[in-house]
Amino acid sequence: MKDLLVRRCLAWAGEHGMRADEAMLAAALDARHRSRDGRLACWDARQVRRFLLEWIPRHLAAERDVLATAPESLLTLLRYLAASGLRDPRGASPAELEAAVAEAEAEYPAALADPTRQGIGKFWAQTALDNGIVLDDERAVARFQRDVDAGRVRFDDDLLDKLLEAEFAGTGPDDERAFPQSPVALPPAAELAAEAARSEVVRQLTALTGWVGTDGRPLTKTGNPRLADARELAALLDTGERDLRVRSSAEMPRVSLLLAWAKKAGLVRVRTGRLVPVAKAGPVLRDPETLWRRAFEAVFELGAAICAPTFEGSGSSMLATAFDELLPDVLNAMYGLPAPIPVARLQETVWLACQEYFLLDPDEDGFRQDVWRRQVERDLLTVFDTLSSLGVVEASHGVPDELYSSDLRPGVLGEFGELTEDDLPLPPEARARLLPRLAEPGPLVRLTPLGTRAVRERLLADGRDAPLLGELADAEAGELLGVLAQHYTRETAAAELDGWLAAHEGDVEPLLDAVRACPFRTRASAMLSTLVEALPDGRETRARLRRDPALGPVVLTALLETGELRPEDLTADEHSLLLAEGLILLLELGGPEAVVEQLRESAGRGAPELVAEVLDSGHPARAALEELRVLVYEPMLARNARLRLMPSPAPGSRGRPSGRGRKRRH
Template sequence: MRTWFEPDEDEEFEAAKALLVRRCLTWAGERRLPVEGVIVDAALESRHRSRDGRVCFWNARQVRRFLLEWIPHHVVASREVLDAAPDSLTTMFRYLAEAGLRDPRGATPAELEAAVDATAAEYPAVLDDPDRQSVATFWTRTALDHGVDLTDGKAVARFRRDVDAGRVDYDADLLDRLVMARFFESGPDEERAFPQPPVTLPPPAELTAAAARSEVVRQLVALADWTGSGGRALTGTGNLRLTDARELAALLGTGEQDLRARSAAELPKVGLLVAWAKAARLVRVSKGRLLRVAKAAPLLREPERLWSRAFESFFDLGAAIGASRSPLARLFDEIVDDALNSVYGMPAPMPVARLAEPILLACEDYLGFDDGVWREQVRQGLDSTFEALAALGAVELSHGLADELYSSDLDIDDHDLPPDARARLRARLAEPSPLVRLSPLGVRAVRDRLLAEGRDAPLVGELAGAAPAELLGMLAQHYPQEQAEEELRRWLAANGGSVEPLLDAVRACPFRSRAAALLDTLVRLHADGRAMLPRLRDDRVLGPIALTALVDAGTVRPEQLSPREQLSLMAEGLLNLLELGGPQQVVAQLAEVAGREASEIVAAVANSDHPADVAMAEFRSLVSVPARAPRHRLRMPDGHAPGSRGSRSRRGGRGRRRG
């Protein structure tokens, strides 16, 4: 069972969500913990429809988003159900942790409970604010207030006709406000971002030393010292006096001190560094003088902190980097952010030309530029951008032939770039050209920005303290082979070197499809993986999973199985199908494959000694018991199987979510 899905994997996500809701309600009921199915359903969907899509990744920010934004915007239920949301969320967090589903990169269960408690104080006022709902939620509530059964298509159609005919009373002023908010305000729905590949960073001491070697860090410190306590006079246009600018150029090593110039504005490197120091709040302008900021003195003595400040302030330097009227200056922060994100995690230096073409198209589309002058301005500005970032130590520049991965996709018909842009790229990539890659400092800085945006940006080594089940879950879904192998090696080194805790985690996993994925991940990544499966064939708990893998791989032939193993294999397959598709798919599959013998198969599986206690209990209650009911030989009414797709898995039917 997965906990991350592509945005268009609707059926797969709905099936997983139904299973999680079903299992969470059962688990909570056994422990008499408060929970409402509609709230759990909505919580899982809120994470799926987020920037990163990690259903089981939660932190304080996500708690606030769900309780203070998602519920009032999307969820329609009785006030009793809505009031129970904080307690239901806490119960869900406890279940995810116990089931081994929690993303270890998120907050701990204790931290999440504290976040729920802190947010709960604001929650009632948000529920009472009608302007927090969406337009769809408004009409859903209005329909329910008028007694419309939302499951009755004809009743809904009549309600729509009555609205169009003016026969339905509703708050028109509120609706107008909601419609305006829809166009001018961002709601809790987030556009899914591409997941980033795992990256590796050197030890912290190496990063600290690299920051201290940064040319820009040295220049910013020197500029602040040069400004002095008394400051430096500025001209009427806000520039340094030319004599001061030449002096500063010599001090900073820009090489501009001997240039023919009529004003400091004609010394662009000095101008950039002065603008950079202002943006980093190291110097300021007051009463016609450039002054040193006294509070920045401690920062000037800490190169690593100063480096981070300089990197973050760089996104505000568009006017200083390019021509002030160029499209690059107008879109600078977005362009630089996208460019660095594109370079992030790439295995080979990226050709600058590959970055330039999408930027040129974006400027053309959004700003309407249509002449060759601005194209050259953008190219020059992009070169200056990377030169400045290289001086900071955020990127590394080189010149040579680009790796073939940057041209291998240019022949795809549905490529994002138009044919003429691809033709230009092919020509440029066929010859040596400027290349760029992030430095280790740049990787760390870009990763920090990605995390601040709620993006998924794995770091090799960050799972060393994760619980075994959580580790395997992350490696199975988010790590390519090479990085996953390294992460597993680091985890084993930090946790005694034995695989037994990992095997125990697979044994304890209550989801059969997930347990199979976890074991497959361990076998695939561990040096002793190939020999592991045959040894596990006789393991009481792992045996059915290992046996399934051996048969699927052709290592064991079906005729070599004992009757007990055959039953175990059959049960494993049906339990997987139950989790992935719900009880109706199990019934349909058995009816199609086994015909009249389907009932006997259900009985044999239900009475078997398959070790998956949770899954077997669910099989007996959702498949075996209904199959034994009179006149219901393996038949279930559509939409009424608990936890099946189409069911909201809600408690008592008191709430439903509407988009």
């Protein structure tokens, strides 16, 4: 697909008087492929800056004049994606992207010149180039490596040490592909705002800040409220701790948590031994939804307060220590699930993560591991209780859906066949503990709409793909179908398409026109298939399009695949169109080499004539036919001309004597 996009983009650029470097176009697509979401056609300002100011300085070693073409090449690629209907509408608009490229271009020379931005691979590749090594020459590169090992190559030791330190510290951009999320639905914004205002924690944080007052409250030498003040606050916040027999307010876990929460949310702070309000927090306190968001983001820094030790001196739990890393994983695991998830399932996965995080010895004493595991399980229950009070999760009790146990037994039929032991997500001992718990009632949790929105916003901030039903209602028809075909399930695609049609007076024709205009046959086929599956009368609509001048080949292919047509039902012209469609699809998916190999196997010496028939078939994809002519047909003719075998002349011809009329020896 990358080669096809680069090839088409270069051709388009030539037709429109734009410039682009082939290597830079390929690099831009590589950068998007090797990213959190991997969406080649989804670009925003962050992705523009990542490519120009991070990816190229870190990964690409090339001559300066080649690197200098990057901003212009990227701009050409972005314009081509928009012009060809490939742009993902969830990215920035074309105008926003133009501005982003211009802004990043101003910083680009300095980024290229900064040696600390390069990765280890780039460092050595650039060092080789500086020493006159051609990177495509394997022998020269091997010789260079030997010279480095022998100390015959000079390089910057200090810079290499800094780069190695940064590499091990993980300070570079996170290019690891993340698991794609299913589309979710959310209530209207007004309902979410009202739900935020009803949050118990929002009420408590507002009351706590009011209780602090403009003059503040005194703190003890240990930084805690005086016990009398803490009892007063417990009554105000209804934490149930007013009458606890304690020696210090630090022994009132809920009050301590809310105080820590208010500090992390930027509502109060400590100044000269007093707890005082933050002056800039006034607008936040008057807006419950903004306060809710602030409180949610603060949760990830509250591990020690939420997972407080069971008794004094027992130390922090594993979950508290790794809280900021494990809690996002827990919430991401809950995101978009169709049924409440059993807490027991999450407890096992969190315990497994803790074992990896702390590198526990598998031969560690079993009793100690059991104590640690039970502490993690208790702490996770406390976490869900806290999140429930904020309104992030909804807790319930019951028998878990079998969805959460169906992947824990080998031999069960999964999405890709029977599950083997290696396919199962948990080790045997964890499954042995978990399966009985999943067969009986237990605590269940699911994200609330508020929680779903908040987690989705974090996913998007992390560069991940998190579709939202309804977000494509204003998208162009071609961009809509492209996204649905690539990223949505059949059910969610139908729901999104219903919303789009409702916003466009139910008119299907623009969608069909978008398929007709699509320059890529693989994409056009997927778009039409998505449309057919999503429309109630989709199959009837497709059948009527059999003789559509633009859609005919795609429709014929689909009708044959579904058995609605048989090969003997096709006319001679339809056979030619199908032959052309097949070769074009193969050219898009496998490149010219795959087409030539297929033709050699199927047509032998008649391959040029077969391609000539395809070129004369009247297939509507003119750009694809031109590629077939230039990349396959003309080279095939040239090759045949060079290797043509001359026919043997008949006996007696001028080319070869027959033996008759031979001179006799006297």
